[in-house]
Amino acid sequence: MHAGRNSDMISSAVNRRMLMKWLAAAPVYGAAAQQARLYDILIKGGEVHDPARDFRQKADIAIRQGIIAAIEPDIAADQALDVIDAAGRLVTPGLVDLHTHIHYGVRSGIEADPVAARTGTTTWLDAGTFAYTEVRGFRRFIVEPAKCRIFGLVHLYPSNRNPDSDPVKDVRGAMDRTGRAAQENSDIVLGVKIQIGSNMNGRYSLDFLKIARELCDRYKLRLMAHISFAPPSTDEVMALMRPGDIITHCYNTHTIGILDEQGKVKPSVRDARSRGVLFDVGHGSGSFNFEIARKALNDGFAPDSISTDIYSDNIRGPVYDLPTTLSKLMHSGMSFDDVLKCATVNPGKVITPLLGAGTLRVGGPADVALLSVEKGQFLLVDAQRNRVTAQQRIVSHLTICRGKRLLARV
Amino acid sequence: MERRHFLKTIGIGAAGAWPTWAQRPRLFDILIKGGEVIDPSRGFRGIADVAVLDGKIAAVENSIAAERGIDVVEAKGLYVTPGLVDLHTHIHHGLEIGIEADSVAARSGTTTWVDAGTFAQNEVPGFRRFIVEPARARIYGFVYLYPNNRNPDDDAIKYVNGMMDRTGRMAVANRDIILGVKLQVGSNMNGRYSLEFLRIARRLCDKYELPLMAHISLAPPSTDEVMELMRPGDVITHCYNAHTLGIVDDKGKIKASVLDARARGVMFDVGHGLGSFNFDVARKALDQGFLADTISSDIYTLNIDGPVYDMPTTMSKMMLVGMTFDDVLKRSTINPARIIHRVDGMGTLAVGAPADIALLESAKGQFQLVDSQRNRRTTKEKLVSRLTICRGKRL
Numbered sequence: 134m135h136a137g138r139n140s141d142m143i144s145s146a147v148n149r150r151m152l153m154k155w156l157a158a159a160p161v162y163g164a165a166a167q168q169a170r171l172y173d174i175l176i177k178g179g180e181v182h183d184p185a186r187d188f189r190q191k192a193d194i195a196i197r198q199g200i201i202a203a204i205e206p207d208i209a210a211d212q213a214l215d216v217i218d219a220a221g222r223l224v225t226p227g228l229v230d231l232h233t234h235i236h237y238g239v240r241s242g243i244e245a246d247p248v249a250a251r252t253g254t255t256t257w258l259d260a261g262t263f264a265y266t267e268v269r270g271f272r273r274f275i276v277e278p279a280k281c282r283i284f285g286l287v288h289l290y291p292s293n294r295n296p297d298s299d300p301v302k303d304v305r306g307a308m309d310r311t312g313r314a315a316q317e318n319s320d321i322v323l324g325v326k327i328q329i330g331s332n333m334n335g336r337y338s339l340d341f342l343k344i345a346r347e348l349c350d351r352y353k354l355r356l357m358a359h360i361s362f363a364p365p366s367t368d369e370v371m372a373l374m375r376p377g378d379i380i381t382h383c384y385n386t387h388t389i390g391i392l393d394e395q396g397k398v399k400p401s402v403r404d405a406r407s408r409g410v411l412f413d414v415g416h417g418s419g420s421f422n423f424e425i426a427r428k429a430l431n432d433g434f435a436p437d438s439i440s441t442d443i444y445s446d447n448i449r450g451p452v453y454d455l456p457t458t459l460s461k462l463m464h465s466g467m468s469f470d471d472v473l474k475c476a477t478v479n480p481g482k483v484i485t486p487l488l489g490a491g492t493l494r495v496g497g498p499a500d501v502a503l504l505s506v507e508k509g510q511f512l513l514v515d516a517q518r519n520r521v522t523a524q525q526r527i528v529s530h531l532t533i534c535r536g537k538r539l540l541a542r543v
Numbered sequence: 544m545e546r547r548h549f550l551k552t553i554g555i556g557a558a559g560a561w562p563t564w565a566q567r568p569r570l571f572d573i574l575i576k577g578g579e580v581i582d583p584s585r586g587f588r589g590i591a592d593v594a595v596l597d598g599k600i601a602a603v604e605n606s607i608a609a610e611r612g613i614d615v616v617e618a619k620g621l622y623v624t625p626g627l628v629d630l631h632t633h634i635h636h637g638l639e640i641g642i643e644a645d646s647v648a649a650r651s652g653t654t655t656w657v658d659a660g661t662f663a664q665n666e667v668p669g670f671r672r673f674i675v676e677p678a679r680a681r682i683y684g685f686v687y688l689y690p691n692n693r694n695p696d697d698d699a700i701k702y703v704n705g706m707m708d709r710t711g712r713m714a715v716a717n718r719d720i721i722l723g724v725k726l727q728v729g730s731n732m733n734g735r736y737s738l739e740f741l742r743i744a745r746r747l748c749d750k751y752e753l754p755l756m757a758h759i760s761l762a763p764p765s766t767d768e769v770m771e772l773m774r775p776g777d778v779i780t781h782c783y784n785a786h787t788l789g790i791v792d793d794k795g796k797i798k799a800s801v802l803d804a805r806a807r808g809v810m811f812d813v814g815h816g817l818g819s820f821n822f823d824v825a826r827k828a829l830d831q832g833f834l835a836d837t838i839s840s841d842i843y844t845l846n847i848d849g850p851v852y853d854m855p856t857t858m859s860k861m862m863l864v865g866m867t868f869d870d871v872l873k874r875s876t877i878n879p880a881r882i883i884h885r886v887d888g889m890g891t892l893a894v895g896a897p898a899d900i901a902l903l904e905s906a907k908g909q910f911q912l913v914d915s916q917r918n919r920r921t922t923k924e925k926l927v928s929r930l931t932i933c934r935g936k937r938l
Contacts, residue, residue, distance in 0.1 A: 238669015240692065270637020274673040294691045296699030297734020335696020
């Protein structure tokens with residue numbers, strides 16, 4: 134493993150790359166010599182998992198110029214400048230976290246890059262940390278400088294300081310501006326986020342949701358709805374969700390939830406799923422419960438995507454990061470293959486501007502995670518502070534994004 | 544830098560008279576020659592040359608030889624003043640209505656900008672990292688009392704009360720850039736709650752020993768109620784507004800509570816903005832000798848293309864209503880710099896002070912000026928910025 138390789142070595146590798154290119158261009162080198170150093174990075178000897186095409190076997194992955202150049206049983210080590218020994222590792226698509234708060238500097242946002250480097254998470258969707266007034270800051274301060282890939286959902290909210298203003302009027306007033314901001318920034322803004330629950334909006338959640346519905350229909354945007362406390366009821370929320378929309382916090386233990394009192398998945402939820410509504414975990418400080426997850430899984434209701442809802446108040450627990458969240462879902466009964474699918478290809482389909490997000494295919498983006506499943510005794514905690522001891526956990530060893538190693542800040 | 548080194552090399556050649564073993568005097572980074580230097584902090588006014596070295600003012604003398612400067616600025620016919628200090632701006636350009644300061648700084652002589660509450664306590668880290676640190680201009684801020692993402696059904700007073708200590712702690716922890724707390728007082732801003740919020744702000748500022756900047760607009764509360772809660776060093780902004788929460792009464796007289804507040808040491812700031820500067824109100828106040836302590840723009844996206852434009856335009860309006868240039872300059876340099884109180888010598892042109900300098904021209908002609916109520920006035924004299932130097936560098 135070369136995970137500890139420092140930046141000096143990286144820069145010398147870059148110089149070496151320039152030199153090789155120059156040499157390759159020199160006429161004294163024949164065609165064979167040009168083959169000599171074909172790749173920037175070669176990941177050798179790992180077990181490659183690509184849930185997008187049920188690919189699971191030992192293979193080498195070669196990366197050139199930010200793109201996966203080859204996935205073959207054996208690629209000669211001398212063809213790459215940076216050869217990573219992945220023996221005993223699972224080589225997977227870079228993880229995609231569909232619910233995060235990474236608008237650092239606004240509310241509880243964290244900075245994505247350092248966490249990306251240590252968790253295999255190459256693509257992050259900020260779920261509404263910012264409103265339409267803050268999209269330009271999101272682009273300039275967050276998306277553009279990041280080494281990982283960042284997208285966002287714009288929050289629809291009554292952003293008015295005046296407590297005596299009519300909140301429904303405020304949200305309606307923000308509707309078109311939010312839609313236009315999303316449209317004008319469609320390369321990074323993938324839809325609208327709304328928080329549904331009496332704890333978030335008092336009496337107004339259903340009114341806000343109806344406005345969000347109108348907004349998303351008018352501007353053809355995806356809607357992500359947080360669910361927490363009734364009113365409104367689960368049925369009322371589900372009735373307003375369309376194919377491609379996302380319900381997040383699906384395994385919460387609150388009064389807007391997917392299970393009825395008998396612990397069975399509600400018909401309106403099943404109906405929404407059959408229509409194509411997606412269900413996302415969104416762990417967060419309060420929204421993942423082991424018992425709910427287990428009951429839902431027992432009732433055949435696995436999530437479509439597993440996400441952290443990571444922010445400054447939960448990064449030191451109970452959330453920590455995406456591999457930890459994935460481990461919790463494995464403990465609740467999902468297989469590694471299932472959780473991997475929920476953290477790569479499934480959420481990757483939501484990241485429409487990045488073709489091939491969450492997959493490992495030749496010609497696709499070179500976003501790769503080196504993971505392993507460790508055996509042992511591991512304490513895991515849910516949002517209600519229920520503790521369980523897991524026999525296995527997922528650990529990230531290296532993150533490659535856009536064909537470059539992401540390095541933890543020194 | 545290359546140019547500087549090159550010129551230094553040339554300098555050695557030109558100063559051939561210096562024996563090689565002698566220590567040559569260092570050349571000034573910038574030398575501003577022949578301007579009319581005005582430094583209201585010490586009542587200085589006269590033709591002089593100003594030399595800048597290593598980000599500081601190195602000399603202010605009658606005549607400094609041009610050969611002693613690397614970058615010699617010809618300032619004949621221009622005022623050479625301390626860099627302008629704008630106490631009320633909105634320059635957190637990742638949020639709401641904020642503009643980016645640097646580009647406006649470069650064309651307006653404004654070297655120091657105070658963001659008046661575009662951001663709340665949970666946005667201070669972003670303000671530091673994305674706004675203050677990358678800026679070439681000097682940036683400070685007043686933190687807004689509360690963020691705007693509350694549950695609309697929450698008890699508003701409870702919510703703002705809940706923000707009190709967080710806001711105070713954040714301000715104290717970032718004392719180098721956070722000057723105090725901003726609150727908008729007016730029924731148009733907080734409905735029925737302005738007075739309650741002001742009381743919470745009062746407790747906050749007392750507990751954490753922070754200055755309070757209070758925007759005033761529409762009553763209730765009344766001017767008297769607001770003035771009563773202001774302490775020495777606090778700032779009332781929008782003092783020349785034409786609204787119901789203002790400094791003049793129905794007969795155009797300055798209210799007793801306002802005079803009393805000033806006597807106690809409360810500061811009054813212009814804060815022009817989209818709706819808060821009125822020629823008539825300003826003239827009435829000036830007629831009674833009530834000059835604002837500080838002149839500021841309250842510039843943001845919705846007024847930068849008029850009626851505010853920039854600091855020199857706002858200053859020109861104050862001259863139009865009756866202030867002298869010296870009065871105006873003092874209120875745009877040393878007075879706000881004293882309120883900021885973070886950098887020794889800011890707002891002055893003293894030797895050793897930070898080299899924040901504006902080159903202003905008093906343009907003569909016929910110029911139209913507009914207040915917030917779109918009243919138009921014609922003036923014969925308008926201030927225009929010709930060069931901005933901040934931290935010893937041209938912007």
